[in-house]
Amino acid sequence: MTRKYIDCREIPSDSHCTVAIAADSDDELLEAAVQHASAxxxxxxxxxxxxxxRQAFKQGTPPVEAPQAA
Structure with missing residues (x-):
């Protein structure tokens, strides 16, 4: 099983959110990401x-340094 992550730092926003979430399963990552995005x-x-x-999931773990915004 490959670890996956989603990183708010990759999405331009007024809030400049720095949260990155990682998990070992797609379902677990999705639930955490939905909770964060909603709340x-x-x-x-x-x-x-x-x-x-789900389309924004990436393989591995989030980088320490902030990625370039899309």
């Missing part, structure tokens, strides 16, 4: 939003 960023938990989050 902190006000996103609505919809099937479409979950699909967008």
């Amino acid at each position: 902190v960023h006000g996103h609505e938990d919809t099937p479409e939003f979950r699909s967008q989050l």
Whole structure:
């Protein structure tokens, strides 16, 4: 099983969020990412939003240094 992550630092935003979340399973990562995005960023938990989050998953662990924003 390969560790995966999602990193808010890669997404331009007014809040300049620095949270990165990693997990060993896609389902666990998705649930944590949805909770964060809903609670902190006000996103609505919809099937479409979950699909967008899954597409942003990357292999490995988040880098220490902030990645370049897209």
